[in-house]
Amino acid sequence: MKRDNSVKIVITLLKLLLIFICAPNASGQTKVENGFLDLRSADFTEKIYKLNGEWEFYWNKHLLPSDFKQREKPVPDTWGKVPSYWIKYADEIPGIENTGYASYRINIRFPENISEVVFDIPVFDAAFRIYIDGKYVGGNGLAGKSEAESKPGYDPFTYTHKVTDETVEVIINVSNFHHRRGGFWIPMKIGIPEKVSVSLERQNSISNICAGMLLSFACFFFVFFMIFKGNDATLFFALASIGILIRGISTGTYLIFTFVDINWITLIRLEYTGSFIALICGAWYFYRIYPDKYFKIICTIITVLFSSGIILVLTSPVLIFSHSIRIFIPAILLILSYYGARSIISMLKAERKGILNTIGFIALLIGVINDSILSTSNTFLFSSYILPYATVVFIFMQVIILISIWVNSFKEEKRLLAELEYVNQNLEKIVNKRTSELSNQKSELERQKEEIQKTNEELKKNITIKNRVFSIIAHDLKTPVVNLAMLTDNTRNLIGEEKREILTEEIGKQLDFTINLIDNLLIWGKAQQDQIDYRPGKWNMTDIVLDCFNLLNARAQMKSIQFSYSHRGSPEAWCDRNLVSIILRNLLTNSIKFTPEKGKIYVSVEEITDINPYLKVSVKDTGVGIDYDNLEKLRKNEIIKSTPGTRGEKGTGLGIQLCHDLIKVSKGRMHITSTRGEGTIISFTLPTQSWPGD
Known part of the structure; x- marks a missing residue:
């Protein structure tokens, strides 16, 4: 699985996870100000509202x-933020402690068309009783003014209230002498009966499903451990x-009360x-x-630390062991950080278990x-515990991984x-096949x-070319220069116009040969590189x-x-004029060199109309022709040893190869045909239109 696809899958599934968990917790955003909540413009048909x-x-x-019907009504010590533990009001109320007792009060104004609402009443730390419009409607435990008078209790409930007055008064008495903190730490909600009923049924259904899945997964992993006893990771997971199941049924919707009636401690x-x-x-398990x-x-x-913590939980009062949450939260964040980092690294390596572990x-x-x-009375995403639901997602990912491992093992x-x-x-x-493979x-x-061997041959060829170049430089280039020096020296001592003209003509030949040789060497060197x-x-x-004819006409006339x-046809070609001129000059020079006195040289240009039209240029002479061995070497683009012309003209053997490269x-493409004693035809083609990339 590719890395980019893994990241996309994680993001998509995370969105679905958030939608799934958010759905049952959707509620209206309201705010109580100075003990009063105005809901006259609220839409109760669509939302449930938090107080x-x-x-x-x-x-x-x-x-x-009755205390609020007196002439002198009680004055609040502060406007307490809800949900929150009351210890957070210490700045406004000096001397306030985690243990003690207090009262909360609010007035709510409803729309005129609302005749009945349902209060979704959560648990308080650690006991409470609630009055709505002067009537006691229920509570948890016994809310007293001392530890002896108080009895803690957790059991959330709902109360349906008939709205008869424009304003509804809610008073809550809370006491805490048994937990590390006391107060109103989970939001209270209100809504019409239909909406609240659907919301609670959905929460209870999800809670029941999660508990059932946790129990099923635990049994599944334990059975898996019994079958594959070497894999103790499945035992730890079970x-x-x-553990998560026990915690889940003891919080949130308190599913445990469906099966057994237990006390708060x-x-x-x-x-x-x-x-x-x-x-x-x-x-x-993560390890x-x-x-x-x-x-x-x-x-x-x-x-070691939390095994001791379990002993502490079972032997000490809640007021003492509940402070262990200060250690528990950093510890679980530490192991989750390790697990998360390793999962993300695995996902970036495109491992399947990496993406599943990252989602979990x-x-x-x-x-x-x-x-x-x-647990600290603040709200992050949801107003109720969701770890059991999140754990089901995590466990489901682990089930996929383990089943995948089991299936792969079975397939293997x-x-x-x-x-x-x-x-x-x-x-x-198999033996025969192996023998065949060895033969292959x-x-x-x-x-x-x-x-x-082919590479060695090419290297030898390159070495031969280099040796040929040095030979040309050492001999062919040196010879005309020495001849020019001797001819120049003889010219000084000659008397007579006729002899001077002969020497001058010879000097011209040597200069032409030298210039042509140097040009060919330079261009051929560039072609090789x-x-x-x-x-x-x-x-x-x-x-x-015609330009080439004019340039070489004097040599031909000699x-x-x-x-x-x-x-025949259009003579236009798509080419580099300078390169084609060099090609023609070399071919014409060769023809002049090997054509005897009063011979002829024919140049023809023919337009070939085909699927890919081109121009064919041919140089034909009536010279001595090329012997078979040299002709084969030329066709293979190999350097041949230069032979003298019909009047003893010298060469380098580079001309034809240079033409081939250009x-x-x-x-x-170049094509050569020759008949000994009759002459030679060298033809080449040129495109008539531009090529891609030109």
Whole structure:
């Protein structure tokens, strides 16, 4: 799976996760200000509203509805932010403590068309009673003014209220002498009966489904461990699932009350014990799937610390062991950070388990952060505990991973058995196939040997070319220069116009030869290094041919050689004029060199109309021709040894090869035919239109 696709899948599934969890918690955003909430413009047909904001707060007072009917009404100590533990009001109320008792009060104004609302009343730390419009409607435990008078309790409920007055008064007496903090720490909600009923049924259904899935997954992983006893990661996972299940049914919708009636202290002990078991076993599970020697030390410390914490939970009062949450939250964030980092690294390596673990990590992280913040009376994403739901997503990812491992193991086992059976039945064929493979390997080695030999031949050819160049420089270039020096010296001592003209003519020949040799060497050297400057355009070949005739006419006249030119069709070609001029000059010079006195040289240009039209240029002479061996070398583009012309003219053997290279640069092809004693025809082609990239 590619990295980019993995990231996209994580983002998409995360969005679906958020939508899934957010759906049952959607509610209107309202705010209580100075103990009053105005809902006259609220749309109760669409939303459920939270009673969050500034409630009247009375410290160390349990006020009754009758107290607010007196002439001198009680004055609040502060406008307390709800939801929040009351210790957070310490700046406004000096001396306030975590333990104590207090009263909350709010007035709500409803729309005229609302005749009935339902109050969704959460739990308080640690006991409360509630009055609505002067009537006691219920509570949890016993809210008293001392520890002896108080009895903690958790059991959220709803109350349906008939709205008869324009304003509804809500008074809540809260006491806490048993928990680390006291107060109104979960939002209260109101809505019409239909909306609240649907919302609660949805929450209860999801809670029941999650509990059932946690129990099923725990059993599944335990059975998996019993089958594959070497994989203790599944045992840790099963125990972690049990721990989360215990915590889940002891919080949120308090599903445990469906099966058994237990007291508040046992309920809190189950919550903390389940959390600690999940933390210890979860840490070891993460270590098993991502081993690391340093993380193993952390797991050992967590095991010792929170095993002691379980003993503390079972033997001490809630007021004492509830402070362990200060250690629990950093510990779980630490192991989640390790698990998340390793999962993301695995995902970036395009490993399938990496993407699944990353999705599970994100779900757990959201659940842990939300529940941890909610436990401090603040709201992160949701106003209720969601870790059990997030854990189901995480466990589901682990189930996929383990099932995938099991399926792959089963497939691998099946594959190995099939291979073994195949080997037993086809041993002779396998041996023959292996023999054939060895033979193929031998053929491949021989092919590579041939390639090496071919490369060596090319290297030898290159060395030959270099040696040829140095030979030309050392001999052919040196000879005309020495001859020029001797002729110049003889000219000074000659008397007589006729002899002077003969020497002058010879000097001219030597100069022409030297200049032509140097030009050919320079251009050929560039061709060998792919440095030819090719600048094509539309040119008339008649002009180029006639220019070459004019340039070489004097040399041809010295042997009474006649030039002839003809063309058929359009003579225009797509070429570099300078390169084509060099090609023609070399071919004409060669023809002059090997054509006897009063011979003829014909140049023809013919337009070939085909699917890919081109121009064919031919140079034909009535010279001595080329012998078979040299003709074959020329056709293979090999350098040949230069032979003297009909009047002893010298050469380098580079001319034809240079023409071949320049014709190739010009997107053309060269063809040579020759008959000994009759002459030679050298033709080449040129494109008539531009090529891609020109």
